[in-house]
Amino acid sequence: STGGKKTGGSFEVELKDAKMGEVVTRFPPEPSGYLHIGHAKAALLNDYFAKAYKGKLIVRFDDTNPSKEKDEFEQSIIEDLKTLGITADQVTHTSDWFDDLQKMGRKLIDEGKMYVDDTPVDQMRKERMDGIVSARRDASIENNVELWQEMLKGSERGLECAARFKMDMKHNNKALRDPVAFRCNLTPHHQTGTKYKCYPTYDCACPFVDAVEGVTHALRTSEYADRDAQFKWVQELMGVRKVHIWEYSRMNFVNTVLSKRKLQWFVDQGFVEGWNDPRFPTVQGIIRRGMQVEALREFILSQGASKNLNFMEWDKIWTINKKLIDPVCARHTAVLAATKVPLVLSNGPEPPTVVIIPRHKKYPDAGKKATTMTKTLWLDAADAEVVSEGEEVTLMDWGNCFIRGIERNSAGTVTALTGELHLEGLVKNTKLKTTWLPQIEDLVEMTLVDLGHLVTKKKLEEDDDIADLDSVYMGPGRPMVLFNIPDGREKK
Numbered sequence: 001s002t003g004g005k006k007t008g009g010s011f012e013v014e015l016k017d018a019k020m021g022e023v024v025t026r027f028p029p030e031p032s033g034y035l036h037i038g039h040a041k042a043a044l045l046n047d048y049f050a051k052a053y054k055g056k057l058i059v060r061f062d063d064t065n066p067s068k069e070k071d072e073f074e075q076s077i078i079e080d081l082k083t084l085g086i087t088a089d090q091v092t093h094t095s096d097w098f099d100d101l102q103k104m105g106r107k108l109i110d111e112g113k114m115y116v117d118d119t120p121v122d123q124m125r126k127e128r129m130d131g132i133v134s135a136r137r138d139a140s141i142e143n144n145v146e147l148w149q150e151m152l153k154g155s156e157r158g159l160e161c162a163a164r165f166k167m168d169m170k171h172n173n174k175a176l177r178d179p180v181a182f183r184c185n186l187t188p189h190h191q192t193g194t195k196y197k198c199y200p201t202y203d204c205a206c207p208f209v210d211a212v213e214g215v216t217h218a219l220r221t222s223e224y225a226d227r228d229a230q231f232k233w234v235q236e237l238m239g240v241r242k243v244h245i246w247e248y249s250r251m252n253f254v255n256t257v258l259s260k261r262k263l264q265w266f267v268d269q270g271f272v273e274g275w276n277d278p279r280f281p282t283v284q285g286i287i288r289r290g291m292q293v294e295a296l297r298e299f300i301l302s303q304g305a306s307k308n309l310n311f312m313e314w315d316k317i318w319t320i321n322k323k324l325i326d327p328v329c330a331r332h333t334a335v336l337a338a339t340k341v342p343l344v345l346s347n348g349p350e351p352p353t354v355v356i357i358p359r360h361k362k363y364p365d366a367g368k369k370a371t372t373m374t375k376t377l378w379l380d381a382a383d384a385e386v387v388s389e390g391e392e393v394t395l396m397d398w399g400n401c402f403i404r405g406i407e408r409n410s411a412g413t414v415t416a417l418t419g420e421l422h423l424e425g426l427v428k429n430t431k432l433k434t435t436w437l438p439q440i441e442d443l444v445e446m447t448l449v450d451l452g453h454l455v456t457k458k459k460l461e462e463d464d465d466i467a468d469l470d471s472v473y474m475g476p477g478r479p480m481v482l483f484n485i486p487d488g489r490e491k492k
Contacts, residue, residue, distance in 0.1 A: 015049060015053070015217050015244065015246055016217075016244050016246070017216075017244060018053055018216070018217065019053075020053055020054055021053070021054050021055065022053075022055060022216065023049060023050060023053035023054075023055030023056070023216050023217060024050070024055055024056045024057075024058065024213075024214050024215050024216045024217070025046040025047075025049050025050045025055065025056075025057055025058070025215065025216075025217055025218075025219060026046065026057070026058040026059070026060050026210065026213070026215045026218065027042055027043045027046045027047075027057065027058070027059050027060070027086075027088075028059075028060045028061070028062045028094075028206065029043075029059075029061065029062065029077050030061075030062045030063070030064075030065070030068070030069065030202075031061050031062075031063055031069045031070065031071075031073040031074035031077060031190070032065070032068035032069050032070075032073055032260055033073055033260035033263060033264065033275070034073065034076050034077070034080065034263075034275040034276075034280075034282040034283070034284060035076070035077055035080040035081075035282060035283045035284075036258055036260075036263070036280070036281045036282045036283065037251060037253070037258075037281045037282075037283070037286060037296070038250060038251045038252075038258050038281075039283075040080075040084060040283055040296060040300065041248075041251045041300045041303070042219065042221070043081060043084060043086055044084065044086070044296075044297055044300050044301065045219055045248060045300070046219055047086045048301065049217065049219070050089070055216075056089040056090065056214075057086070057087075057088050057089050057090075058088060058089065058090045058091075058092060058213055058215065059081065059086075059088035059090070059091045059092075060091075060092045060093065060094060060209065060213070061074055061077075061091075061092070061093045061094065061095075062094050062202060062205070062206070063093050063094055063095050063189065063190070063191055064094050064095075064199050064200055064201060064202055064205050065185070065199065066185055066187040066188060066189040066190065066199070067185060067187045069189075069190050070190055071190045074190070076275070076284070078091075080282075080283040080284065083283060083284075083287065083293060084283065084293055084296070084297070085293060085297070090213075092209075092213060093191055094200075094205045094206075094209055095189065095191045095192050097205070097208065097209050097212065098192065098195075098196055098199070098200070100208075100212070101200045101204070101205060101208060101209075102152065102182075102196075102198065104208060104238055105148065105163060105181065105182055105200070105204075106145070106148065108165070108181075108237060108238070109141060109144045109145055109148055109163075110141060110145075112141060112166070113165065113166050113237050114144075114163055114164065114165055114166060114181055114237075115134075115136060115137055115138075115139060115144050115163070115164055115166060116136065116139075116144045116147035116148050116151065116161050116162070116163050116164075117134050117136040117137075117161060117162055117163070117164050118136060118147070118160045118161045119134050119135070119136060121162075124162070128169075128174060128177045128178070129174065131169055131170050131177065132169070133169045134164070134169075134178070137166065137169075137178070147161050148163065151163065151182065151184055151197070151198045152197065152198050153197060154184050154186050154197025154198065158184050158197070158198070159184045159186075161184070162180045162181075162182065162183045162184075163180070163181045163182040163183075164178045164179065164180055164181060165178055165179055165181050165204070165233075165234065165237060166178060167179070167230075167233055167237075173226050173229055173230075174226070175226045175227045175229065175230040176229060176230055176233060179201070179203050179230060180201050180203075180204075181200060181201060181203070181204040182198050182199065182200055182201065182204065183198070183199065183201065184197055184198050184199075185197070185198075185199050203227065203230060203231075203234065204234065206218075206231070207231050207232075207234040207235045207238070207240070207243070208234070208235075208238055208240060210243045211235060211238075211240035211241045211242075211243060212240065215243050216243065216244060217243070217244045217245075217246050218231070218243050218244070218245050218246070219246050219247075219248060220245055220246070220247055220248075221247070221248060221249065221250040222247045222248065222249050222250065222307045222309065223250050223309070224247075225247065228245050228247075231243075231245065232245075247307055248307060249303070249307050249308055249309055249310075250309060251300075251303070251312070252309065252310065252311045252312065253281065253311065253312050253313070253314055254311050254312070254313055254314075254458045254459060255453035255454075255455055255456065255457070255458055256281050256314075256453070256454075256455075256460070257281070257454060257455060257460060258281055259462075263275070263280060263281075263282070265467070266280075266454065271454075272454070276288050278451055278483050279451050279452075279453070279454045280454075283296075288483075289451070289483050289485065289486075290321070290325070290483060290485030290486075291317070291318075291321055291485075292321055292324045292325060294324055295317060295320045295321035295323075295324050296317070298320050299316065299317040299320050302320075311458070311459050314486065314488075315486075315488040315489070316488065317488075318485070318486040318487060318488040319487070319488030319489075320488075321485070321486075321488075322485075322487040322488055325485070327362065327363060328360065328363050328365070328366060329360065329366070330359035330360055330366040330367065330369075331359055331360055331361075331366075332359070332369070333396075333435045333436070333437055334437070334446070334448070335378050335379065335380045335435070335436070335437050336380055336381065337445065339380075339381035340378040340379065340380065340381065340437075341378070341379050341380075341381050341384035341414055341415065341416060341417060342376055342377070342378060342379075342416050342417070342439065343376070343377045343378075343379050343384075343401075343416075343417040343418070343419055343436070344375065344376050344416070344417070344418050344419070345375055345376070345377070345401060345418075345419050345420065345421050346404070346418065346419070346420050347420055347421050348373070348374060348375030348376070348377075348421060349373050349374065349375065350375055352372050352373060352374040352375075352438065352440065353372070353373045354370050354371070354372050354373075355370070355371055355373065356368050356369070356370055356371075357369060357371055357397055371397060371398075371438075372438040372440055373398060373438065374438040374439055374440060376438075376439040377395070377436040377437065377438060377439060378436060378437045378438075378439055379417070379434055379436050380434070380435070381413075381414065383432065383434040383435075384414040384417055385413075385414050386432065387403045387406070387417070387432060388403065388406075389403055389404070389405065389406050390402065390403065390404075391403050391431075391432070392422060392425055392429065392430050393430050393431075393432040393433070393434055394425075394427050394430040394432065394433045394434070395434060395436055396433055396434065396435050396436070398423075398436075399421065399422070399423035399425065399427075400421075400422045400423065400424075400425030400426070400427065400429075400430060401419045401420060401421045401422055401425075402419055402420045402422055403417055403418075403419050404418045404419055404420055405417065405418035405419075446481070446482055447481050447482070448482050448484060449481055449482065449483050449484065450484045451483060451484070
């Protein structure tokens with residue numbers, strides 16, 4: 001048994017052939033964007049099993065495509081893993097193994113297990129879909145080696161080619177129809193510069209690097225089920241140590257974009273402040289919005305070992321979050337500036353009196369705050385509209401007062417109140433308990449932002465063009481911006 005704590009989902013799961021102290025898992029992010037909640041699930045699950053079996057976690061940057069990858073993204077992933085409380089036992093890069101992978105490529109060509117194909121990309125894609133064998137498939141080893149050398153050099157001829165595994169072009173599983181193993185790219189690599197011109201695909205590199213780095217269990221989302229057979233076939237072709245695959249369900253949310261390419265579009269168009277925009281599903285975005293790491297971890301582990309693909313609402317994760325922050329979050333008071341109503345107390349303190357009160361009555365660690373008691377207070381218009389002349393109300397954190405006068409404009413809207421403190425009055429006797437602010441110079445003006453979804457379509461499809469969807473955009477507020485943290489309750 002893993003001995004792991006059960007957190008709502010079913011985690012009484014045995015990893016196949018797992019031995020205590022010998023399990024090695026890996027989290028292989030591509031440094032082509034910021035970590036989002038789906039990546040967080042992968043990272044936390046790999047961390048969970050490594051710890052549960054007293055094993056080892058490798059964080060490996062899958063840097064096989066220099067066109068998309070940046071050092072900025074790699075650094076952000078490192079920071080996000082720290083935020084999630086994940087510490088790798090070893091940090092590696094797929095690029096650490098490029099020399100070995102190229103040697104393996106040559107070995108596979110020499111053994112007749114890989115060939116170099118100069119079929120144009122669109123034609124190659126169509127032939128794979130239709131199960132048509134490439135005209136280059138049965139070329140001689142000598143000819144393949146010659147073209148392989150051109151690929152390694154990144155020559156004009158090499159750029160026309162891709163190296164493909166020789167599998168089964170008639171297989172029902174199209175992932176096994178001679179997938180591409182290497183392709184050329186002249187873009188400088190953020191780690192290796194211009195040393196290499198020919199790079200392995202993820203499908204080629206991952207089975208090899210998993211084997212040589214000692215990974216025992218590769219955790220993969222169930223959407224890659226068709227590629228699991230490919231992973232095993234590649235390991236068989238290469239003759240490397242076998243790695244167990246353990247599947248889990250990908251995390252999908254309604255009204256949520258998880259594609260890094262589509263998230264990049266929002267950034268590029270200026271519709272968001274950046275990758276840490278509080279409407280983004282990135283780790284930085286949701287934490288900036290008010291999500292606690294503990295809530296994120298609890299939610300992900302509560303999903304358990306389920307392999308069911310479904311689109312989840314956000315309410316459950318925010319409900320977990322509220323349970324964590326509500327008992328400890330400091331309380332502060334605000335009134336709507338545009339409609340605030342003055343309450344003048346005939347016997348209010350002159351000069352004003354400053355008192356120190358707790359920020360949270362039930363949680364002393366939240367600290368204390370200064371509250372100024374003045375003759376004139378500001379109330380929210382919503383409270384001012386419901387009081388009656390002569391009514392006793394409670395001023396929160398101060399005491400009771402009587403409402404002595406109510407002024408209204410021609411539309412009948414309350415514009416001012418007068419009152420009289422009655423501090424010996426009992427709080428239990430009042431119907432209205434109202435928050436208030438003192439009328440003083442150093443009140444802090446702020447904007448409270450209730451955030452909507454970036455896209456209004458509930459379930460996004462892979463081929464949806466974000467530019468064609470209805471989007472919700474709310475610009476940054478001024479001068480101070482506070483985000484409303486969702487509490488998981490459905491808005492009526």
